[in-house]
Amino acid sequence: MSESTSESEGTSPADGVEPASGPTARTDQSGTDETGDDEVVLQTQDLSKFFGAIEAVKDVSIDVKADEILAIAGDNGAGKTTFIRMLSGVLQPTAGEIYLREDGRLVEQFFSSSKDAMDAGIATVYQEQHLSPNASAANNIFLGMEPLKDGPEGWLLRRTDMDHMITESRSLLNEIGFDFDPRSKVNELSGGQKQAVAVARALIRDPPIIILDEPTSEVSTTGTDKIIDLVRGIPDGEKSVILISHKIDVVVDVADRIAVMRDGEIVEILNTNEDDVDRLDIVERMHRERER
Ligand SMILES: Nc1ncnc2c1ncn2[C@@H]1O[C@H](COP(=O)(O)OP(=O)(O)OP(=O)(O)O)[C@@H](O)[C@H]1O
Ligand SMILES: [Mg+2]
Incomplete structure (x- = not known):
């Protein structure tokens, strides 16, 4: 499996975007008719969100592949919830784009409500x-x-x-x-x-894409295990999962890839199937810059 961002490099979807006139603007992205596990089902390009002067999410570009569990790990206030609120239509981005695969290609989305995102899958x-x-x-x-x-x-x-x-x-x-x-x-x-x-x-x-924001936060130990088992089970049903948690044990255990978010940015993407991912290492990456 190749590393994260490779599929979108060189062909920025933004190049092919027509002026937005309706709920979706068609893009003629890669032109490839790829299938299989590496297929990108959701993509963000330079997604950003300001709250006044605070830039909670900064230029996040990430691919979510079919059938994968992508975790987003980050400290309190790193921007995880803000990022997924944009994907789920609750917040509108200040800048950047969201694409979903529709009829074999990536199409830009403009969600004005959570219903829009739900309807889009x-x-x-x-x-x-x-x-x-x-x-x-x-x-x-x-x-x-x-x-x-x-x-x-x-x-x-x-x-x-x-x-x-x-x-x-x-x-x-x-x-x-x-x-x-x-x-x-x-x-x-x-x-x-x-x-x-x-x-x-x-x-x-x-839905083809399911996002769980801190699913273990309020759950007792047994409840936690059940929900983690559930998350583990989801991709067998051909779903992509974005799992947001700062519980590193959970993340290392279930995720295929871990995006480390720090101060609004995705600073690293680790592939748990290829990289030798160590939970202390992730914690260190979550904090690195802040401690300098
Ligand atoms: N509605 C809002 N208005 C103003 N600032 C906000 C708002 N929502 C989030 N923020 C700020 O944006 C930053 C990112 O917050 P966010 O909730 O996305 O972090 P998080 O990674 O989900 O944190 P946690 O792990 O604690 O849930 C924080 O500095 C937060 O104070
Ligand atoms: Mg949060």
């Missing part, structure tokens, strides 16, 4: 979960895609098929190692169970 599990506390786990999992009952009750009266939602939620939660009642209200669940609801909500949409 990026599902995000946020650090602070956006769940409705008074609704059931099942209702949260199916939010915005509630199935209707069969027959006139559904098409005429628009009644949602609660039984189906409960059954499906239960089996999805079981799949990720949880067995609480999906009829429980979210505000009655533990931190780990809430996290499972957020993960299930992302997975049920079957």
Whole structure:
């Protein structure tokens, strides 16, 4: 497997971008019809975000490949969440571009909401979960895609098929190692169970790209293992995962590549399958410049 950025070098997508007139501007990027594990499914070019005078994310250019787990490691305030908020449509970039593979080529995206990103195939599990506390786990999992009952009750009266939602939620939660009642209200669940609801909500949409921001932050030890197992299991289903964490043990364990972020920049990309990656080494890289 070749190293990170090689595929985009030499053919900057920006060269082929037409003036943005609609939701997507077509780019005629590489012209190659590549397939396989190295295929780039998401790419950023010089993505930047300012908050006033603070540049939280600086010129981040990175490829995410099909079927890989890409971790972003960095200290508190390094810019990880800001970066993924741009990928998930919550924040608009100050500068730079986001591309997704559509019909075999990379197409520039302009997300104005998280729904846009979701519709484009990026599902995000946020650090602070956006769940409705008074609704059931099942209702949260199916939010915005509630199935209707069969027959006139559904098409005429628009009644949602609660039984189906409960059954499906239960089996999805079981799949990720949880067995609480999906009829429980979210505000009655533990931190780990809430996290499972957020993960299930992302997975049920079957997105090609899933982003997890600090999935272990609120989870008990057993819950952590379950979610990490889940992350490990995802690429078998042909998904790309971006995993944001400063828990180096977790990152070294599950990721194919680790992008080290420091002061808003990606300073290094390590390939855990090729490089001899040592967790102390990553911690050192996360802090290096700051200590000078
Ligand atoms: N909405 C905002 N307004 C102003 N500044 C912000 C905002 N969001 C983030 N920042 C700043 O941007 C920088 C990056 O923050 P970000 O949340 O992206 O870091 P992070 O890497 O996710 O950190 P953590 O590991 O603590 O979650 C920080 O300096 C932060 O204070
Ligand atoms: Mg964060």
